[in-house]
Amino acid sequence: MYFYLRSFARKCYSIGLKIIKKVKPGFTARGTGGTISARYCYSVFMRHIVQLFNNGMKTIPLRIAEFGPGDSLGIGLCAILAGSDEYYALDVVDHANNARNLKILNELALLFKEKAAIPDSNEFPEVKPLLDDYSFPAHIFSDDDLATNLSEDRLESIRQILSPAFRKNESGKIKIEYIVPWENYGNSYPVVDFVFSQAVLEHIDNLKNFYAVMSKILTDEGFVSHEIDFRSHSETYEWNGHWGITMTQWEKNRGTRPYLLNREPLSTHLQLFKESGFQIIAKIPSPGAAEGKPSIGRKKLVDRFLNLSDEDFETASCYIIARKFTDAE
Numbered sequence: 001m002y003f004y005l006r007s008f009a010r011k012c013y014s015i016g017l018k019i020i021k022k023v024k025p026g027f028t029a030r031g032t033g034g035t036i037s038a039r040y041c042y043s044v045f046m047r048h049i050v051q052l053f054n055n056g057m058k059t060i061p062l063r064i065a066e067f068g069p070g071d072s073l074g075i076g077l078c079a080i081l082a083g084s085d086e087y088y089a090l091d092v093v094d095h096a097n098n099a100r101n102l103k104i105l106n107e108l109a110l111l112f113k114e115k116a117a118i119p120d121s122n123e124f125p126e127v128k129p130l131l132d133d134y135s136f137p138a139h140i141f142s143d144d145d146l147a148t149n150l151s152e153d154r155l156e157s158i159r160q161i162l163s164p165a166f167r168k169n170e171s172g173k174i175k176i177e178y179i180v181p182w183e184n185y186g187n188s189y190p191v192v193d194f195v196f197s198q199a200v201l202e203h204i205d206n207l208k209n210f211y212a213v214m215s216k217i218l219t220d221e222g223f224v225s226h227e228i229d230f231r232s233h234s235e236t237y238e239w240n241g242h243w244g245i246t247m248t249q250w251e252k253n254r255g256t257r258p259y260l261l262n263r264e265p266l267s268t269h270l271q272l273f274k275e276s277g278f279q280i281i282a283k284i285p286s287p288g289a290a291e292g293k294p295s296i297g298r299k300k301l302v303d304r305f306l307n308l309s310d311e312d313f314e315t316a317s318c319y320i321i322a323r324k325f326t327d328a329e
C-alpha cells in the first residue's frame with residue numbers, strides 16, 4: 001500500500017505547493033526546527049548572498065533551487081524578495097506548509113523594507129557561514145531594486161502562489177514549486193542559475209545522484225553554495241562520535257526515519273564536486289576544536305572511517321561555493 005501511495009504521489013507531486021501527502025506506516029514525524037523563524041531564514045540567505053558577492057556573483061540569480069528547505073520555504077522566499085523570479089524547493093519530506101510560508105513571507109518583507117542588519121552569532125550561534133560584517137548589504141541591494149522587488153503588486157503575486165485557495169504555482173513572472181520527493185522525479189527538472197542548501201548535504205543518502213542532478217540543472221554560468229554540517233547532530237555526546245559507530249548499529253539507530261546522516265566527511269564532497277565538473281571558488285571550514293564539545297580519539301573510529309585525513313577528522317562544518325568548469329579555464 002505504501003508503495004502504491006508513493007508512486008501515486010510521485011505522479012502528482014509537482015503541482016505547485018499543493019503537495020500530495022505520502023503515508024508511511026510507523027513514520028509520522030515532520031519538522032526540522034530551523035526555517036520556522038523568519039529571522040533565521042533572513043540570516044542564512046544574507047550570509048550566502050554576501051559570501052557569493054564576495055566571490056564573483058554580480059547579480060541576484062533569476063532562477064534558483066534549494067535542496068532541503070525544512071520547515072518553511074523562507075530562505076528561498078528571501079531570494080524571491082531579493083529579485084529572483086523562480087524558486088524550486090526540493091526535499092524528501094514535505095515539512096513546509098502554506099500558512100507558515102505566508103506568515104514568514106510577510107515577516108521577511110518587513111526585514112527587507114527596514115534594511116535590517118543580518119542576525120549574527122549572538123542570535124544564531126550555530127549558523128554558518130560567518131561574516132566579517134553583519135550590516136545590511138547595501139552594496140548588493142540598491143534602493144531602486146528594493147522598491148521594485150518589494151512593490152505591493154509583486155508581494156501580492158507571491159502571496160497568491162502561497163495561498164491555499166490559489167491552485168497554481170505561478171503568478172506573473174514569479175514561480176514557486178515545492179518538489180517532494182525530488183529523487184526519481186518523473187518530470188523534467190527545472191533549469192536554474194543558482195543551487196544552494198543549508199545543513200542538508202550531510203543528510204542525503206545518494207550523494208552521487210545529488211551531485212549529478214545539481215550539475216544537470218545548473219546553467220554553465222551558475223553558482224552553487226552549500227553549508228555542510230559534519231557533526232553528529234546529537235546522535236552522540238561527542239561532536240564526531242558518529243564516526244565511531246558501526247554500520248549495523250547506525251542502521252538500527254536510524255530505524256524508520258526517512259533520513260539521518262550519511263556520515264561522509266569533507267573530502268567526499270570535494271571529490272564529488274570535482275567528479276561532477278565543478279571547481280571550488282571558496283571553502284570556509286569550521287574546526288571541531290571550536291565546538292566546545294568533546295571529540296572522540298582516532299582509536300575509536302570504526303573501520304569505515306579509520307583512514308580519515310586530518311582535515312576530515314578535524315572539520316566540523318564547511319561552507320563551499322563552486323562553479324562549473326568551462327572550456328576557458
Ligand SMILES: C[S@@+](CC[C@H](N)C(=O)[O-])C[C@H]1O[C@@H](n2cnc3c(N)ncnc32)[C@H](O)[C@@H]1O
Binds near residue numbers: 070092197206
Ligand atoms: C537539518 S534540516 C535543514 C533545513 C533547513 N535547510 C534549515 O536551514 O533549517 C535538513 C533538511 O534536509 C532534508 N533532506 C534530508 N534528506 C534529503 C534529501 N535526500 N534530499 C533533499 N533534502 C533532504 C530534510 O527533509 C530537511 O528539510
